[in-house]
Amino acid sequence: xxxxxxxxxxxxxxxxxxxxxxxxxxxxxxxxxxxxxxxxxxxxxxxxxxxxxxxxxxxxxxxxxxxxxxxxxxxxxxxxxxxxxxxxxxxxxxxxxxxxxxxxxxxxxxxxxxxxxxxxxxxxxxx
Amino acid sequence: xxxxxxxxxxxxxxxxxxxxxxxxxxxxxxxxxxxxxxxxxxxxxxxxxxxxxxxxxxxxxxxxxxxxxxxxxxxxxxxxxxxxxxxxxxxxxxxxxxxxxxxxxxxxxxxxxxxxxxxxxxxxxxxxxxxxxxxxxxxxxxxxxxxxxxxxxxxxxxxxxxxxxxxxxxxxxxxxxxxxxxxxxxxxxxxxxxxxxxxxxxxxxxxxxxxxxxxxxxxxxxxxxxxxxxxxxxxxxxxxxxxxxxxxxxxxxxxxxxxxxxxxxxxxxxxxxxxxxxxxxxxxxxxxxxxxxxxxxxxxxxxxxxxxxxxxxxxxxxxxxxxxxxxxxxxxxxxxxxxxxxxxxxxxxxxxxxxxxxxxxxxxxxxxxxxxxxxxxxxxxxxxxxxxxxxxxxxxxxxxxxxxxxxxxxxxxxxxxxxxxxxxxxxxxxxxxxxxxxxxxxxxxxxxxxxxxxxxxxxxxxxxxxxxxxxxxxxxxxxxxxxxxxxxxxxxxxxxxxxxxxxxxxxxxxxxxxxxxxxxxxxxxxxxxxxxxxxxxxxxxxxxxxxxxxxxxxxxxxxxxxxxxxxxxxxxxx
Numbered sequence: 001x002x003x004x005x006x007x008x009x010x011x012x013x014x015x016x017x018x019x020x021x022x023x024x025x026x027x028x029x030x031x032x033x034x035x036x037x038x039x040x041x042x043x044x045x046x047x048x049x050x051x052x053x054x055x056x057x058x059x060x061x062x063x064x065x066x067x068x069x070x071x072x073x074x075x076x077x078x079x080x081x082x083x084x085x086x087x088x089x090x091x092x093x094x095x096x097x098x099x100x101x102x103x104x105x106x107x108x109x110x111x112x113x114x115x116x117x118x119x120x121x122x123x124x125x126x127x
Numbered sequence: 128x129x130x131x132x133x134x135x136x137x138x139x140x141x142x143x144x145x146x147x148x149x150x151x152x153x154x155x156x157x158x159x160x161x162x163x164x165x166x167x168x169x170x171x172x173x174x175x176x177x178x179x180x181x182x183x184x185x186x187x188x189x190x191x192x193x194x195x196x197x198x199x200x201x202x203x204x205x206x207x208x209x210x211x212x213x214x215x216x217x218x219x220x221x222x223x224x225x226x227x228x229x230x231x232x233x234x235x236x237x238x239x240x241x242x243x244x245x246x247x248x249x250x251x252x253x254x255x256x257x258x259x260x261x262x263x264x265x266x267x268x269x270x271x272x273x274x275x276x277x278x279x280x281x282x283x284x285x286x287x288x289x290x291x292x293x294x295x296x297x298x299x300x301x302x303x304x305x306x307x308x309x310x311x312x313x314x315x316x317x318x319x320x321x322x323x324x325x326x327x328x329x330x331x332x333x334x335x336x337x338x339x340x341x342x343x344x345x346x347x348x349x350x351x352x353x354x355x356x357x358x359x360x361x362x363x364x365x366x367x368x369x370x371x372x373x374x375x376x377x378x379x380x381x382x383x384x385x386x387x388x389x390x391x392x393x394x395x396x397x398x399x400x401x402x403x404x405x406x407x408x409x410x411x412x413x414x415x416x417x418x419x420x421x422x423x424x425x426x427x428x429x430x431x432x433x434x435x436x437x438x439x440x441x442x443x444x445x446x447x448x449x450x451x452x453x454x455x456x457x458x459x460x461x462x463x464x465x466x467x468x469x470x471x472x473x474x475x476x477x478x479x480x481x482x483x484x485x486x487x488x489x490x491x492x493x494x495x496x497x498x499x500x501x502x503x504x505x506x507x508x509x510x511x512x513x514x515x516x517x518x519x520x521x522x523x524x525x526x527x528x529x530x531x532x533x534x535x536x537x538x539x540x541x542x543x544x545x546x547x548x549x550x551x552x553x554x555x556x557x558x559x560x561x562x563x564x565x566x567x568x569x570x571x572x573x574x575x576x577x578x579x580x581x582x583x584x585x586x587x588x589x590x591x592x593x594x595x596x597x598x599x600x601x602x603x604x605x606x607x608x609x610x611x612x613x614x615x616x617x618x619x620x621x622x623x624x625x626x627x628x629x630x631x632x633x634x635x636x637x638x639x640x641x642x643x644x645x646x647x648x649x650x651x652x653x654x655x656x657x658x659x660x661x662x663x664x665x666x667x668x669x670x671x672x673x674x675x676x677x678x679x680x681x682x683x684x685x686x687x688x689x690x691x692x693x694x695x696x697x698x699x700x701x
Contacts, residue, residue, distance in 0.1 A: 033181070
């Protein structure tokens with residue numbers, strides 16, 4: 001972390017640059033969502049747009065963490081704390097994603113729309 | 128006492144203590160918001176309705192993103208100013224940070240306010256599938272004229288006395304029955320008395336009497352005599368409805384009920400002892416459940432404890448003279464028929480439910496759910512849509528502006544399909560089955576003429592709300608634009624709500640996450656404001672001390688920015 005006055009002065013320039021970079025990528029995100037020639041994948045919002053949007057957001061978040069929150073040169077203890085928090089957050093999200101591959105299905109796929117309906121138990125065996 | 132390691136680092140951690148503290152806190156915050164983002168993911172992946180995509184106005188969200196990024200820069204500049212011992216600059220940067228926080232909250236307030244006033248109605252009516260379409264817009268205002276709901280056209284009169292939003296349920300009440308075991312009537316009674324004013328009399332239909340406990344236990348009097356006693360009188364017939372009167376009757380009822388419960392419990396305990404003596408503990412449950420011997424015993428018990436019970440009436444009825452037209456919020460009335468309504472506190476209002484349509488200006492029509500259900504059931508979506516009440520009803524002027532708007536949309540969709548086909552692409556479900564507010568404005572501007580819409584689409588001359596269109600800053604602007612007018616009969620209202628957590632899980636998670644994030648902004652601003660306004664003493668004592676504090680507060684502020692960096696694309700753009 002910046003300690004001496006010279007280092008702090010130098011860091012200020014970096015902070016300003018990162019701020020501008022964050023502004024720029026925010027505009028890129030909005031353009032990807034609203035400008036037609038930047039609409040990748042199918043027409044309208046789809047998984048490709050979601051991937052691009054989240055990738056840009058992750059990049060922006062990384063800049064904030066590394067530069068503004070000084071995680072580019074921190075003590076190991078901080079990485080441990082923050083890493084555990086992130087691990088827990090990703091674990092929660094992984095659980096949700098994992099539940100998508102749950103083999104148990106609700107409803108009879110031949111006679112219902114597949115949404116949960118306790119009155120229509122599935123007649124097919126699950127794999 | 129001096130707190131150690133607030134300026135210099137500890138040797139074992141290499142950090143000053145407050146930094147260790149803030150990072151532990153931030154780790155727990157990451158987990159908290161991680162859980163909420165997981166909740167969002169769960170709700171979106173498993174939604175049984177078309178998830179609202181790009182449903183929020185982008186410009187306020189975009190400005191807020193710039194504001195938070197800007198404040199992240201200024202807060203780190205404030206810290207740098209302290210490191211360079213520039214108090215004045217610190218003050219300026221910190222003040223800008225606080226202004227950014229205030230601006231963020233103002234914009235959030237504008238956005239929330241727009242949602243709180245935006246009505247959505249799920250339509251009921253004919254159709255082969257469950258979803259019959261959704262109408263969104265702004266509720267107009269109405270009053271009661273000659274005993275009927277009448278729309279108030281003059282916007283200047285919207286806040287006049289007796290004028291109310293035209294989504295209320297009207298009942299001509301002649302009788303009110305309160306359930307005394309639900310002592311939660313106060314809000315309703317206040318509302319009823321307010322609406323009744325001095326022109327209506329709401330009086331107890333008959334005496335409310337509860338046998339006096341002492342007289343009962345003295346014996347010698349039958350129930351009729353006990354009830355006739357002066358001590359039994361709680362409230363006279365003809366007493367005017369008031370919160371105090373109702374509370375008095377509720378207290379008597381609850382006391383009597385408690386007394387009766389004690390007696391029943393005593394008899395039950397005695398019967399348990401008896402059967403245990405008779406049969407022992409083995410197989411006792413079988414006796415109690417199946418054997419006639421237990422049932423006979425309980426019948427005998429009932430004969431014995433019946434006369435010992437106070438048996439206070441659980442309901443009281445009030446007459447309304449002359450019948451009063453009550454104007455009630457739909458959320459207050461979970462059940463209603465033609466002759467009566469039931470409030471959420473189980474109070475029954477008898478009389479006549481008057482025609483209570485929802486009158487609104489429509490800025491969006493959404494058939495995506497209809498299409499989704501139709502496709503799931505193997506029905507052509509457009510066939511299910513065509514028979515919806517939205518497109519088949521006739522309004523009081525003999526027309527149907529929503530049908531005309533939909534026809535315009537079909538004309539636009541024809542153009543859009545042709546255009547996209549050339550690029551090898553197809554229209555999205557949003558294109559096909561939803562008319563957005565700016566499309567509605569575009570069609571209105573062309574007098575709801577489909578041919579004109581098709582032509583204008585080809586010439587790229589249709590009105591379209593651009594990102595920087597301030598008229599649509601917070602969404603559909605009903606002061607600026609005209610929207611089709613509709614009166615939805617109450618029987619065609621399946622479910623209605625403003626765009627709040629009640630409407631769907633999208634708004635539930637949107638308000639939960641952004642609300643919690645907003646609280647973080649307020650909390651962070653309070654801490655940073657403290658350093659700005661009360662930090663001088665700390666600075667004079669040891670500038671490095673304040674610099675460390677600001678660094679810690681700044682770390683929290685960056686985290687708030689970090690969360691928003693994900694929230695903005697997820698909630699506003701996806």
